[in-house]
Amino acid sequence: MTSRFLEACWRRPVDRPPVWVMRQAGRYLPEYRAIRRKAGDFLTLCRTPELAADVTLQPVRRFGLDAAIVFSDILTPLVPLGIELSFTPGPHIGNPIRHPSDVRRLTVPVPWTGTGFLDETLERVRQALDPDTALLGFCGAPWTLASYLVEGTTSRSFTRIKQFALTFPGAFAGLADRLADAMAAYLRSQVEHGAQAVQIFDSWLGTLGREDAREWALAPAVRLFEQLGDLGVPRIYFANGAGHLLDELASMPCEVIGIDWRTGLSEAAAKLGGHAIQGNLDPGVLMGPPEVIRQRTLAMLAQAPRTGYIANLGHGITPDVPVSHMTAFVRTVQESHHA
């Protein structure tokens, strides 16, 4: 078995860049929407291994992608910690964290339990996948999860979480550490059930200036990554909106840094030479005509490093993208060849 994706994560030579897309199993796919209707609500879909496995495999079958990412949401592993989670349709936390005493009521199961549905989904997907296609597990980064826990939903201004971190620095650090430890156990379980690489999504990293990012986001992400070092699988950090943090990211203990489309690909490759780079076409480009998508994808590939590069979007694919536009992106990468 030689996975083009895993080889690229380890910065070994490959015939062409591997390609997958964040949120590749999603609403832009008619076959996803059909299963989503069948499942009823989103959390039921996540928690039904037969359906979640099917949804995970859909984009791989359709596009021949180099990696599948298990279908779930970054917030589902918060439920075993005692969090009341619903989607209406955006995420809503019924018992948000507003005070240091709320942090103490978060209980991390040791050993990790409560996400058996995901383990079963991983096993089903791994059995069905072509051996050359890699299977990714994932979780949210401590800062991003803490933001949801304190804000209670998707925020625009992140004032509640910043208020919490500034007012109760000890409690915030405790919360971030607890989340790092919980997510390390959660990812370990994913690897034990078939995940061959893990991605940590720091979706809200870009809300922080450099000093705060170091303390509130990067330090707990390091704590999480360091607990995964013995697993022997590539660790990917999706550092969304972190063009101002490249110097800090250079020392992140992981194999791959995922960058968004505002961050320059060649600049990131130059500064992050010790990591593979993943990204970073603007998801908005997939709204343009296929010929433009093709040109923009080729321009991205031209800036990419020769080894240690994984083609992807710079953020999740949006629901309004025509399937043929996703095809244009994926095919352009697949038809590229290292000279």
Add this chain to the structure above:
Amino acid sequence: MTSRFLEACWRRPVDRPPVWVMRQAGRYLPEYRAIRRKAGDFLTLCRTPELAADVTLQPVRRFGLDAAIVFSDILTPLVPLGIELSFTPGPHIGNPIRHPSDVRRLTVPVPWTGTGFLDETLERVRQALDPDTALLGFCGAPWTLASYLVEGTTSRSFTRIKQFALTFPGAFAGLADRLADAMAAYLRSQVEHGAQAVQIFDSWLGTLGREDAREWALAPAVRLFEQLGDLGVPRIYFANGAGHLLDELASMPCEVIGIDWRTGLSEAAAKLGGHAIQGNLDPGVLMGPPEVIRQRTLAMLAQAPRTGYIANLGHGITPDVPVSHMTAFVRTVQESHHA
């Protein structure tokens, strides 16, 4: 008359950095909320000079700020172009631009008309202001206005505007040029009625990678700024989320660059030596305890250039900030002195 604010815009020595705050006339102020209730809806408040002038002056009276910014919204001058605008409470455009033919129906009044209420507000404010306090006019940047016009409301993913720009590049360029010309006429009118500096808000600049930012945002902003060169007032470009665009911003034909809190202040000052810098405390910091606000503000001032610097937040103040926290920020700047 010597305005500390205007002197700093022109990069002349001042006794201490001038200070004002984006959205300083806003919902965090109880006296604002009282007038807002009296006015009924937001657009009525903008269009009633007596009330808009009062609201403009409120934070200046309370905090002794170095600049007042006329109370309005960046979308109000789109109404004279034929746009149906309402706030519910977020902005909503009844006739969004979705096709090139929609661009042709946008008509720019020549000479500029349709915002007489703002001219009257400016005159009222200028008469009431202390002569040393500067009065700012403002508008939205072409990219930001085009985003609202095409999306129809505040967007998260900006897929419609990017689809439009990629699919109809000529029509997008025409739209951006038309907006640049309209805003130039609008700002000219503001200066004729008392504005002593003008700020152009490119709130959505940070949604673009470097190449797209150059073509879709910076080029039309340059077109706008160049039409204002003969007015003799400082031109400020609020380049929100543009830490990846400092090289491009260095040649922007304006006097001041406003930066957000993700952009490093000392790095921006080093790269933008030909401009004064405005910013950039994280608005979220104003949610922290006053002593933390004081420390963070002092840390910001320590990074600021000695001349050509205006203290501000890195984005608008949020409605949930306690008034005493705004006081902590403003006082810390006011009590600082250049050695």
